[in-house]
Structures are given as structure tokens and as C-alpha cells.
Amino acid sequence: MAYTISASGLRKRYGDVAAVDGVSFDVEAGEFFGILGPNGAGKTTVLEIVEGLRRADGGEVSVLGLPPWPRNPRLLPRIGVQLQSSAFFERLTAREQLQTFGSLYGVPAARADAMLEMVGLTDKAGVQVEKLSGGQAQRLSIACALVHDPELVFLDEPTAALDPQARRNLWDVLAGISTEGRTIVLTTHHMDEAESLCDRVAIMDAGRILQLGAPAALVRGLDAPARVSVASGTLPVEDARALPAADEVADDGVSLVVSTRDPGAVVAALAAKDALAGVRIGGATLEDVFLELTGREYRA
């Protein structure tokens, strides 16, 4: 068997809107695959088609070698889906949630505690879900998706609406589950998340995949200049323009920023002038790739 997920030419229209407009991608076994895009890009619809919640208007998709539509009871035990953090039974404790979801897959109740430990919620086992914090609820919902030890896991914007600490904490959990040989598909609109977690990302906008590849390769492919910045006033602007390899120089009164294709040479020259106060070197990020591809204007 070839790919864990194989999608080609997926299309889905809602009225006049082409939510998904010819999307093709393959995901290999054990891969951490990200689908990145702004709100309304069609990420969730693609995910829903692959999960078997929606039928594509056109195109082919197979998951673990099986068609996900119509509802396929042979496929379902092999995939895990994490939905919004609110998809819990009301007034049940964290442990009871896991036991209930587990029982739908024939998982013994004892596994609930192992899952709680995996996501660091052991001390919240007896707490009703309504009383969990956003981050705790999100970790529980991931545990619920993993309770039957699926080969393939879908995570739909797991870190949306979490504070920075909770996000980092969740990344650790996600990195942990991917080392167990699972295939993970994640949608997100956080570039840093995709960059640090995913083996490959597909950047989507307006129902299409604009670029697909490893985050580092996408950044490199952008061929964007690096930026070397020092504290403003460390060096006159004219002197900075004269530096070797300096393409562009700007001083906004806080920082003096030198754009360059050769940050090493610029830093060496600055060091020679003893002008390294507050130096920072910034490379292009996935965010630059994303903005380059989708444009910078704000879309509500």
C-alpha cells in the first residue's frame, strides 16, 4: 500500500463558492502533515472530505487504502479525529469522557487513566469537563481522539484560542504522539506551529493548494533576504549602506535594519566596527512564505 492519504482533484462547492477547488496531495505513513491557510481557505472542508464527513463534488480520495465516503465502519476504528474542545458529553468528568469514547471503540475502561497521564491530566481525572481550562479541555479532546490508538489522527486547529503557554504545552503533547509512528494531519493558521511540528505543509488559500513541501524548503525557496538589526544609533545610516553585502538599510529610530543575502559578511563587518549592540539576525519564516503567497491585505 502506497500512501496513508491520497487525494486528487478534490472539489466542493457551497452555492456559488468553490470552497475546495482542485486539491491534490498525498500523505505518507508516519508523516506529520500540516494544512496551513487563512480562515475560509478551505482547510476544514478538505479535512472533512478526507475524514468522510462530507462527500466531495469531484475528485478521488482514499484513506488507508479505503474510500472514506460513505461512512465506512471498517475505516473508522483506524482513524482518530479531534474536534473543537467543546465536543464532550455534558457534566461528565475527564475520565468518564475517555471511558465513554473508548467504549465506542471497544477499548477497556482502564485505558482512560493511561490517556490522562499521556496528556498530563491525571490530577483532573475527576473534574467535570465544564470546569477544565481551555488548554486542559483541548488536551482532553486530543486524548479522546487517541483513546483507541488510531493509525491516523486528524487535528483541526487544536491550538486556536489558547494562550501562548498552553499552545507550547500542547505542541509538546503533539510532538509526543507523532513519535509513536502515527500519521498526523493538522490544520492551523499559526505559521510557527506548522514550522515547528510538521514534516510537510500545504499552504492553502481560496480553495487551492498554493505550495506544498517541507517548511524549511518552502522558506528557502522564497529566497528572501535575511535581516540584521542593531540598536538605532550604533552606526550612522550612511556607514551601514557602505557595508559589504548590504542590499537595503533602514533606521526606524529603534533599530537599524540591514537587509542582506549574506548575513555572515554583514555581521563580520559590524563586528570590525565594534557596532554589535543589540544585534539580531532574522531569517525568512514560513510567515513570509505565506504572506508572499496570499498577499498582505487584510481579509475579514
Place this chain on the structure above:
Amino acid sequence: MSTYQSFTSLARAMLLGFRRDKGALFFTVLFPLMFLVIFGGVFGHQATAKVTVVAAGPVPLVDRAVAHDGDLAGTLKVVRAASRDAALKKVEKGDADAFVEQSGNALNVRYSVADQVKSGTARGLLSSIAQSANLAATGRPPAYTVTEAQVEDRSLKAIQFFTPSLLGWALASAGVFGASQTLVTWRTKGILRRLRLSPAPVPTVFAARVAVSLGIALVQFAVFVAVAHLPFFGLKLTGDWWLAIPTLMAGVLAFLGIGTLIGSWAKTQETAQLVGQLVVLPMAFLGGSFFPLDSMPGWMRAVSYVFPLRYLNQGMLDVMGRGLGPGSVLVPIAVLLGVALVTALLAVRVFRWDAA
């Protein structure tokens, strides 16, 4: 994959959620019970209500009749007033149902038309006293006699009516709101979607909800009957009262069907709540939960046939309160199962997994 295991754990999850929901517990069990206590208390002794006649002077004819006839003593009560004027005032004010005085061999009765039923009863009783006295005066046995008995069990009191009919209302509320709220909540929260992505068969999910509702209904039944059985209320279950159980089960299915239909259609909890009220309240009033169908005007009684609750109330009343046999619940059960089937089929047509 055990379907049975999915079923039991889903049912357990729903039951735990229900038991921990103070609001649901209150509205499905305590709230209707409060009505039972109030109605049972207020109307509890109406069926044996006495007729009061007031006398100012001596009325030996009446006194003797009441003293010798136990049945009469149970229905007719003679009180005294200081003067004729005071006695008439009592009748006017409604404190007594009739005024009686005896002059020689004549009984003189004065009454108010304010309560025609009671004053009519008083007049009837007083004339029958006179008739009996006339008959006794002849010294011959009566040529014609009337023996009478109530059609219902003699103990048919308000509680016999209110226990099954308020229980019917409680069951209707629990079924309609239970099903519609669960469905809408599960859809908006994404639990339906999550269940759809699990290998548990869809009918299992619904079967679990039905089982939980049937269980809750049996608890409601037990609590209602237990409270109504207290000496203060004095419910007496008649002959085949257990037939109320299959009847109420059919009722639960019908109301779950209605609730499922509402929950499949409604997008928000607020809508489901509102529509549920619009269905349940008129049905409770016109279906005979708060007052007997027999006391309704004809057109209202005709309208009542539209409401499934009417059949549940009638069926339960017949076997619990009136002592009728199995034949009396066959039609109600058939109608209720029919409602369940039709609403379930309609619900399948409008059902949606997703909020969008």
C-alpha cells in the same frame, strides 16, 4: 466491537449527565410533583364535598333523618344560626347552601342560585327527607325503590384523577425536552459529528437515549405513585394499575419522537425550548392534564383528540384511577405508538448531523 458495550456506555453517559443536571431533575420530577401536591391538596376532598344547610329554629324532621341515615350524614350537614335573618345572610354569602325551617309538618327551604349545583343537591336531599317521612307515615313498605352506585370505584377522588394526568404532563415534558435538547446540544457541540466518526452504529446512539428516557419515566411513575399513596393524598390504585406501565412506555416513545423531530429541525437550543413549550403546554391543558376532559365544553373535547397526551392521560386514568381492564389501554397504546412512528420517520427526513 460490541454494540452492547457502546449502548450501555452511552446510556450511562446520558444518565450521569441527567442526574448531575439539577435543572432537568427539577423540571422532570419535582416540578410536576409540586403540582400534584397543590392540586391534590386543594381539590383533594371535593368529591366528598358536603352540602350545608342552615337552620335557625328546630327542624326535627331533618335532624331525625340525618341521625338515622349514615349516608345522608355523610353528605348533608346541618348548622345552626342565631336568627332567621342571620341564617338567610349565611345563604346569601355562600357559607351555607340552603336555609331550612320547619313549621308544623312543612319544610320551608330558601336557597341561592349562586351555586346551583350545591343548592340543587340541598333541595333534592331535603325533599327526599320529606318523601321518606311521608312513606314512613303510611306504615307500608315502599312500592318502588332506587338503588344506586357510582360507576367508578367509590374512592374516586381528585387524587385519582390528578396522579395519572399530571404524571402524563411530566412524561410529556421529559420526553419532548429531553430528546430535543439532547439532539440540539449534541449537534451544536459537535458530539453528533464525533459519534458519526466512531464505529458505533447510529441506531445504538438513539437506542441509548430511548432506554434512558424509559428509565427516567419509570422513576417518575414510581415517585408520583409513592407520593400520591401517602395517607394525606390517599391514592388507591385499582385492579390492573400495572397496565399504566406499558401505556406510559408507549407515551415516552411518542414524546421522544416529537422531541426528536423538534431537535432535528431546530438550529439553536432557544428555538428548541420555545417550540417544545408551544407543543407541551397547550397539549397539557387541552389533553386533560390539569382538569378532566369530561368538564370541558364539547368543542374543546373534540380538539383534545389531536393531542397524544390525551391518549396517555386517558389510558393511565382508566387503569390507575377507574379500575378498567386491559381493553381500555389498547387504543391509547396503539395511537401513541403510531405517533412515535410517524414523528420518527419525519425526524429522519429533517435530521442533520452538522450545525452548518
